[in-house]
Amino acid sequence: MKDVVDLVFHPAPSIERLYLELTNRCNLSCEMCYRQKWQEPMGDMSIEVLNSIAGEVKVFPDLQEVILGGIGEPTIANNFRQAVELFASRYKVSVTTNGTTLDDELIDFLVSRKVAKIILSVDTTDVQTFASIRHQNVQGILESTRRIAEQSVKGGPEIIWEFLVMKSTLPYLVETVRQAAQLGVTRIFVSHVIPMREEMLAETLYYPAKSSEMDKIFQAAMLAGLSKGVEVVLPQSELKTDRYCKFVETQSAVVRWDGQVSSCYRFLHSYPEYVFGRYKLIDSYSFGSLEKQSLLEIWTAPKFMSYRYNVLHGEYASCSDCKWVDGCDMVLRADMDCLGHAPACGDCLWGRGITVCP
Numbered sequence: 001m002k003d004v005v006d007l008v009f010h011p012a013p014s015i016e017r018l019y020l021e022l023t024n025r026c027n028l029s030c031e032m033c034y035r036q037k038w039q040e041p042m043g044d045m046s047i048e049v050l051n052s053i054a055g056e057v058k059v060f061p062d063l064q065e066v067i068l069g070g071i072g073e074p075t076i077a078n079n080f081r082q083a084v085e086l087f088a089s090r091y092k093v094s095v096t097t098n099g100t101t102l103d104d105e106l107i108d109f110l111v112s113r114k115v116a117k118i119i120l121s122v123d124t125t126d127v128q129t130f131a132s133i134r135h136q137n138v139q140g141i142l143e144s145t146r147r148i149a150e151q152s153v154k155g156g157p158e159i160i161w162e163f164l165v166m167k168s169t170l171p172y173l174v175e176t177v178r179q180a181a182q183l184g185v186t187r188i189f190v191s192h193v194i195p196m197r198e199e200m201l202a203e204t205l206y207y208p209a210k211s212s213e214m215d216k217i218f219q220a221a222m223l224a225g226l227s228k229g230v231e232v233v234l235p236q237s238e239l240k241t242d243r244y245c246k247f248v249e250t251q252s253a254v255v256r257w258d259g260q261v262s263s264c265y266r267f268l269h270s271y272p273e274y275v276f277g278r279y280k281l282i283d284s285y286s287f288g289s290l291e292k293q294s295l296l297e298i299w300t301a302p303k304f305m306s307y308r309y310n311v312l313h314g315e316y317a318s319c320s321d322c323k324w325v326d327g328c329d330m331v332l333r334a335d336m337d338c339l340g341h342a343p344a345c346g347d348c349l350w351g352r353g354i355t356v357c358p
Contacts, residue, residue, distance in 0.1 A: 007309065011300030015060045016251040020045070020053070021070025021268065022077035024257050028098055030134045032164065032203070034071055037196045038271045044078045049259045049290055054086040056295045062251070065116070069096030071269055072257070076101060084113050092116035094358070096162075098134070099141035107144065111151040118148055119160040119358050124172040125179045133168065142183060149184025160358055161188045165235070166203035170214060173221045181228030188225065189233045190218075191356040194349055195274040206354050207238040207276070236353035239321050243351045248311045253299060260286035261298045263307060265357070266350060267334070267343050275347045276320065282334045285343040310341055311351075319346030 023044040026035065057063055066087040068074040075097050077083075087093050094117035095110065102118075110118065122141060124130050130138035148159050161180055165173060173190070180188055192206045205214050218234050225232035247254070247264040254262045262268050267285040274280065287307070288298035298304060310316050317337035325331055325347075330338050337344035349355040 007306075009302060009305045009309070011305065013060045013296055013299070014062055014251050015057075015253050015295075015299060016062050017065045017067065017253075018053075018057065018060075018063060019067045019069060019252060019254040019265075020050075020083065021072060021255065021257045022050075022068055022074045022080055022083055023072040024070065024269070025076060026071075026073040026098070027076055027100060028073070028134055028136060030098075032133070032166070032193050032196065032200060034196060034269060034271045038269060040269055043257055045083075045255075045257045045259070047079055047082070049255075050079050050083060050086065052290060053255065053295065057087075057091075059296055063091060065092040065094060067094045067096065069094070069119075070254075070257070071265070073098055073101070075106065081109065084110065084115065088113040088115055094119060096358070097121075098136075099144050100136055102141075102144035102148070104147065107147050107151065111148075111156045115157045117160055117358070118157045119162060120145060121164070122161045122176065122180070123164045123166075124169045125176045126172045129168060129172060142179070145180075145183045145185065152184055158187075159183075159185045161185050162358070163188055163190045164193055165190050165205060166193050167205060168203060170205060170217055173217055174224050177221050177224045177230055177232060178228065181225070181230045185230060187231040187233065187358075189356050189358050190221070190235055192235050192237070192349070192354045194355055196271060198274065198279075201274055201277060205237065206235075210237045233356060235356045239352060242353075243314055243318070244353065245311050245345070245348070245351050246357070247350075248308050253295070255290065255295075256284075256286070259290035260284070261288050261290065261295065262286055263304070263311075263343075264350070266348055275349065278325075278331065280332055280334065280347070283343075285335075307341070307343075311345055315339075316341045317344065317346035319344075320352065322346075 025042045093115045096119045099120040195201050222232050256268050270284045272281050287304040317339050319331050334344045336342040337346045
């Protein structure tokens with residue numbers, strides 16, 4: 001007779017980080033963005049859903065941080081200031097932004113409400129390269145960074161930059177680190193790009209396109225950060241045995257603008273992506289709607305708890321280094337893996353450390 005092991009889940013209000021997508025709208029149209037290839041309705045989180053979340057989070061004693069981000073630009077959401085008011089007095093609030101809306105008045109508001117972190121997308125400080133990627137002038141974002149830094153000296157927000165490394169931005173990484181240090185940035189998260197369009201495949205630098213030149217620039221960027229007091233968080237560039245999901249490891253939940261609750265950014269929306277050159281369709285995956293259930297009910301439901309357990313313990317398919325991957329149809333979607341787990345995390349580049357977010 002074989003041993004039989006039954007898993008028993010003990011539901012607990014254990015959320016530590018809560019991501020809120022206040023809107024999926026954006027004021028930019030960046031070349032590498034999801035919205036270049038998606039067809040989804042646009043909208044802002046309703047005041048009713050936002051207020052209900054603010055009331056419900058009281059039952060989560062371990063909640064430490066509320067991140068206002070998602071795929072849209074949070075600062076243009078109709079309810080952005082209300083969201084800051086609702087959460088900043090009780091939790092660490094982080095704002096992920098493209099930085100284009102951060103004028104003096106908005107910066108003063110965020111500082112006065114004691115926002116903990118402001119995370120800006122700065123893929124390069126080279127004016128022409130930045131304009132070709134984000135169709136925006138980087139100088140205004142650099143000036144906003146400087147103004148925030150002036151407040152940080154008085155206990156204001158920590159400033160973090162996100163640098164999306166591609167063939168077109170790699171040559172500017174070291175100089176970007178140096179300028180970040182001059183402007184008061186404390187950390188830079190460097191992430192590889194996930195191509196959403198076939199023409200973006202040529203921009204990838206990780207396996208199998210990893211180069212010794214990239215390694216040299218990464219090392220130089222790390223050393224520049226060490227000498228200037230900036231922490232440079234570098235991504236993996238090839239497959240490793242370890243798999244790590246930051247969302248699950250930090251007990252995170254993500255609420256989409258329409259109240260759907262997901263596990264991470266990857267399953268927040270439906271879109272195509274290319275993983276190691278393979279076309280893949282990602283379908284959004286919701287564990288429940290806040291219009292029908294409470295956040296606690298969704299979080300402690302067996303489906304969500306089982307999913308988190310499987311990811312936390314690596315009990316899911318490892319598609320990226322599977323010897324059958326080239327002949328597998330299941331790898332073309334993310335709705336279920338070959339072990340029957342849904343949604344499928346088997347070739348998630350976040351889980352491999354190739355893509356990185358704060």
